[in-house]
Amino acid sequence: MKTLTIQGPKPKDVSIARIGVYCFLILCSLFFLMPLYIMIITSLKDMEEIRQGNLFYLPKNLSTYAWPKAWGTACTGFVCEGLKPGLLNSFKITIPSVIVSVSLAAINGYALSFWRFKGAYFFFGLCIFGAFIPYQVMIYPLLRIENILGIYSSIPGIVLVHTIFGMPILTLIFRNYYSNLPIDLFKAARIDGGNFIKIFFYVILPMSTPIMIVAVILQITGIWNDFLLGLVFAGRENQPMTVQLNNIVQVDFGVAEYNVDMAATILTSLVPLLVYFFSGRLFVKGIAAGALKG
Amino acid sequence: MPISNSVEVKNLFFKYGTFKGAVNILSEMNLSIHKGEFMVLLGPSGCGKTTLLNCIAGLLDLDKGQIWIEGKNVTWKEPKDRNIGMVFQNYALYPSMTVVKNISFGLKMTGASKTLIEKKVKEVSELLQINDLLHRKPSQLSGGQRQRVAIGRALVRGAKVFLFDEPLSNLDAKLRAELRYEIKKLHRDLDNTMIYVTHDQIEAMTLADRIAVMKNGIIQQLDNPKTIYNKPNNLFVAGFIGSPGMNFFGGKLDRKNNALNIGNTKIKLDPYDYVSKPQQDLEVIFGIRPEDITLNSNSSISIEAKVELIEPMGADTLIWTSLESKPLAIRTEGSSELKLHDTLNIGLDIARSSIFDKKSEERL
Amino acid sequence: MNLSRLLFRNLAAKIALLPMIVISLTVFVGCVIYSIIFSFTNSKLVPVFDFIGWFQYTRLFKSRKWDVAVENIFIFGFIFTIGCLILGFLLAVFIDQKVRNESLFRTIFLYPYAMSFIVTGLVWKWVMNPTFGLEHAVQMWGWESFVFDWLVNRDLAIYAVCISAVWQGSGFVMVLMLAGLRGIDEDIWKAIAIDGIPKWRAYFSVIIPMIRPVIVTSVVLIASGVVKVYDLILALTGGGPGYATTTPAMYVMEHFFNRANVAQSFAAATIMFISVIVILAPWAYWEFYFRQRKEQN
Numbered sequence A: 001m002k003t004l005t006i007q008g009p010k011p012k013d014v015s016i017a018r019i020g021v022y023c024f025l026i027l028c029s030l031f032f033l034m035p036l037y038i039m040i041i042t043s044l045k046d047m048e049e050i051r052q053g054n055l056f057y058l059p060k061n062l063s064t065y066a067w068p069k070a071w072g073t074a075c076t077g078f079v080c081e082g083l084k085p086g087l088l089n090s091f092k093i094t095i096p097s098v099i100v101s102v103s104l105a106a107i108n109g110y111a112l113s114f115w116r117f118k119g120a121y122f123f124f125g126l127c128i129f130g131a132f133i134p135y136q137v138m139i140y141p142l143l144r145i146e147n148i149l150g151i152y153s154s155i156p157g158i159v160l161v162h163t164i165f166g167m168p169i170l171t172l173i174f175r176n177y178y179s180n181l182p183i184d185l186f187k188a189a190r191i192d193g194g195n196f197i198k199i200f201f202y203v204i205l206p207m208s209t210p211i212m213i214v215a216v217i218l219q220i221t222g223i224w225n226d227f228l229l230g231l232v233f234a235g236r237e238n239q240p241m242t243v244q245l246n247n248i249v250q251v252d253f254g255v256a257e258y259n260v261d262m263a264a265t266i267l268t269s270l271v272p273l274l275v276y277f278f279s280g281r282l283f284v285k286g287i288a289a290g291a292l293k294g
Numbered sequence B: 001m002p003i004s005n006s007v008e009v010k011n012l013f014f015k016y017g018t019f020k021g022a023v024n025i026l027s028e029m030n031l032s033i034h035k036g037e038f039m040v041l042l043g044p045s046g047c048g049k050t051t052l053l054n055c056i057a058g059l060l061d062l063d064k065g066q067i068w069i070e071g072k073n074v075t076w077k078e079p080k081d082r083n084i085g086m087v088f089q090n091y092a093l094y095p096s097m098t099v100v101k102n103i104s105f106g107l108k109m110t111g112a113s114k115t116l117i118e119k120k121v122k123e124v125s126e127l128l129q130i131n132d133l134l135h136r137k138p139s140q141l142s143g144g145q146r147q148r149v150a151i152g153r154a155l156v157r158g159a160k161v162f163l164f165d166e167p168l169s170n171l172d173a174k175l176r177a178e179l180r181y182e183i184k185k186l187h188r189d190l191d192n193t194m195i196y197v198t199h200d201q202i203e204a205m206t207l208a209d210r211i212a213v214m215k216n217g218i219i220q221q222l223d224n225p226k227t228i229y230n231k232p233n234n235l236f237v238a239g240f241i242g243s244p245g246m247n248f249f250g251g252k253l254d255r256k257n258n259a260l261n262i263g264n265t266k267i268k269l270d271p272y273d274y275v276s277k278p279q280q281d282l283e284v285i286f287g288i289r290p291e292d293i294t295l296n297s298n299s300s301i302s303i304e305a306k307v308e309l310i311e312p313m314g315a316d317t318l319i320w321t322s323l324e325s326k327p328l329a330i331r332t333e334g335s336s337e338l339k340l341h342d343t344l345n346i347g348l349d350i351a352r353s354s355i356f357d358k359k360s361e362e363r364l
Numbered sequence C: 001m002n003l004s005r006l007l008f009r010n011l012a013a014k015i016a017l018l019p020m021i022v023i024s025l026t027v028f029v030g031c032v033i034y035s036i037i038f039s040f041t042n043s044k045l046v047p048v049f050d051f052i053g054w055f056q057y058t059r060l061f062k063s064r065k066w067d068v069a070v071e072n073i074f075i076f077g078f079i080f081t082i083g084c085l086i087l088g089f090l091l092a093v094f095i096d097q098k099v100r101n102e103s104l105f106r107t108i109f110l111y112p113y114a115m116s117f118i119v120t121g122l123v124w125k126w127v128m129n130p131t132f133g134l135e136h137a138v139q140m141w142g143w144e145s146f147v148f149d150w151l152v153n154r155d156l157a158i159y160a161v162c163i164s165a166v167w168q169g170s171g172f173v174m175v176l177m178l179a180g181l182r183g184i185d186e187d188i189w190k191a192i193a194i195d196g197i198p199k200w201r202a203y204f205s206v207i208i209p210m211i212r213p214v215i216v217t218s219v220v221l222i223a224s225g226v227v228k229v230y231d232l233i234l235a236l237t238g239g240g241p242g243y244a245t246t247t248p249a250m251y252v253m254e255h256f257f258n259r260a261n262v263a264q265s266f267a268a269a270t271i272m273f274i275s276v277i278v279i280l281a282p283w284a285y286w287e288f289y290f291r292q293r294k295e296q297n
Helices: A016-043 A047-050 A067-072 A084-116 A120-132 A137-151 A154-179 A183-191 A196-224 A228-232 A243-250 A258-278 A280-292 B050-057 B099-109 B112-126 B145-153 B173-190 B201-207 B226-229 B235-240 C001-009 C010-014 C018-038 C055-062 C066-094 C102-114 C118-128 C134-140 C155-180 C186-195 C197-208 C210-226 C232-234 C248-258 C262-296
Strands: B005-016 B023-034 B038-042 B064-070 B083-089 B162-163 B193-198 B210-215 B218-223 B246-256 B257-263 B265-268 B284-290 B305-306 B309-312 B316-323 B328-335 B343-349 B354-357
Touching: A016 A067, A016 C066, A016 C102, A016 C118, A047 A258, A047 B201, A067 A258, A067 B309, A084 A154, A084 A196, A084 A243, A084 A258, A084 C010, A084 C018, A120 A154, A120 B246, A120 C018, A120 C262, A137 A154, A137 A183, A137 C018, A137 C248, A137 C262, A154 A196, A154 A228, A154 C018, A183 A196, A196 A258, A196 A280, A196 C010, A243 A258, A243 B145, A243 C118, A243 C232, A258 A280, A258 C118, A280 C102, A280 C155, B005 B050, B005 B193, B023 B050, B023 B193, B023 B218, B038 B050, B038 B112, B038 B201, B050 B064, B050 B083, B050 B162, B050 B193, B050 B328, B050 C001, B050 C186, B064 B246, B083 B145, B083 C186, B099 B112, B099 C186, B112 B145, B145 B173, B145 C186, B173 B201, B173 B309, B193 B201, B193 B210, B201 B226, B210 B226, B210 B235, B218 B226, B218 B235, B235 B246, B235 B284, B246 B328, B305 C018, B316 B343, B328 C197, C010 C018, C018 C262, C055 C262, C066 C155, C066 C210, C066 C248, C102 C155, C118 C155, C118 C232, C155 C210, C155 C232, C197 C210, C210 C248, C210 C262, C248 C262
Parallel strands: B038 B193, B038 B210, B083 B162, B162 B193
Antiparallel strands: B005 B023, B005 B064, B210 B218, B246 B257, B246 B284, B257 B265, B284 B354, B305 B343, B309 B316, B316 B328
């Protein structure tokens, strides 16, 4: 009987299904990578080649003209200092905003998980509801409020706005994370004599590293990439990179220099892309955790 | 091939991992399971029992060897072509489908006609008494009902061999006992070959026709429950089976006098049935079960001891004492009149004891 | 329970949550009410309380621009949601097939999400540039009659927006779907193998029903993003050609800053707000109702 000889692992058949899976994934990868590829090669071409040449072809003569121009001399409106000021502004906006919004959300999540009181959940629900309201409904009144407070068109102004709009989702993911911590830890700390603040700093905060990282990554990318809020609330001297970028590209007068435009887009994306590449797995976890457990 | 073997595992090797980091889960595994037999694979976590089951099912690809089911070489066959059914720890019923759909889904995939499917579903649901559950969803069923539906799903495709992957592990003690009884009844009624994986030795003892006790991918002993209990092959099997466990003592075997020296205590071994009598004096481990020890022995073999702890267990009582400064547990029926520090004259039933070579841990 | 006990019990937590409470009330409730109230006025440059009833709304609904904006948000919303759901789901399913280099693929599909909407808009604007972009490239390859001028075509521009949006958003949905797929008990897959169910059929009849909550969450999150979309369109088309790709969000912003007609903006913003409520309310109710039921069990 021939079957007597069949033994050992089944021969791996390279089935059509398997090939199909890889084909699909590779085709999709091409679709997703194409714009990045074009960004890079266009920034390395000179305008002559861009005009005559093919969008997809590699540069025949490598030209780094676009890069210093995008960085230091491109015109963003009346000023021609490139993206450089925008970089500093983006940092000035992002760093305090991340710190304030994440800290506040952590305390909120902590208070909601361990120290419930009547009505807390009502306001929490209200807060979550706020995450879905379109910005446009709240921008103008917010502007007026900040004007009254004297912080409109300033760094504190934009930091406040980012904190407000970031609070719902961040509080949600902190709360979900904390509610999955063992409550016995908290009870033991209370018996040991801890109060609200002590327990937070000595017990909860040391255990918060994973979710802190996730929240920080989400906020860094979200705030750095923001355009509208920075445009409205940061003030003319503090415009973030995204706004500068838009100004460079959308010139109404003069000649459009596409290589400079593309170099500028890459520069603007560098920080969030780097953050993403170095912490990709955590980024993924953060999105899933925030959205799924909610 | 003798057709009386329902399932045969031949020379099976299974590795986990690749190259240098690979771990041999199963090596040279050979096992024959008879038609209609209830075979239990018993062992601690990591012993390879679940891996073996998954290889038999075709869910895992083995590295070397063959699997034969009902006289056919199924080594390269897909699980669905092996004519098997499987019941999982969490039953794995399709949550969004009703009981009827759950049972008939597999059959529908084979292209069977609607009338045939209806007929088979009716047969199976009558046999398992799940007629009035047919239109419920799994979330609306109790543990026992889910188990029956899981079995029905396998039955309806005419599976000849049933595989069970620790189906009772997640349940509380009472439900476990109930469902254990149902599985045993099912085996009696259906008479299919059943291969059952568990780490619970009580399940193994009550359900099995034969038990394969496994450790580190190797079958330590393959026997019926009675033999495994009374004549364990090695130290591991002896310690794994039985609750409360066997008492163990280190000692020296005096071959000339056929006696055992445990410290200052000397025990005559005349009633002991050797597998192979050793040629010289040896360091051994002596094992005796708590129920094979008598409290007030009137025979010549009698050891003096004092009661140190009493554990009333309801139907019996466990008396703790010590022999040569090591704890010794004695089981006695009913409740005991003994008090702490009472003196005992304990007798050991040598014929029912076990002696193991200390180095090889094998039974002597 | 007297008032002081009510107030001082758990005081620290109440103080800690004060910012959240204040913000929720002032901004999420207060500002919305503010906008609604002033939509009933005739304010131009600054909000003035000169009440004129439904005037702004009638003007809104007569506006051709608003019609286009609403039509666009429906087209965009539908295509964007369905596109992201299907592409995200397929990407998740295929990645989950024990492919090698899974994390490489995941990185490739998700990196667009780490980029700003402005960047996405500008890059796709360049790619779809009729003179120098895709159209020109394909024509150079020999297909001389190839045309891809969607960006300057009034009827097709909105679809160009959809493509770039799906490119950016599918990765996010993929991550959600993947998490959902990975949450499925491995034993279910074993049962499927033993039952002999073909894989595609299994996804259809067993798996998709099992990840229904994830799908619902994805739809809600995608939908909440649809109404907010602004940066992307501003960068890609500026709302054009003409106002062919304008949206309610752009309409609102325009009337705030460029056209100095704040009351009209408030009216448009109020309509946006109401439509979000209308979509969200049934979902929120269903979520909480079901969660109550689940917790009772």
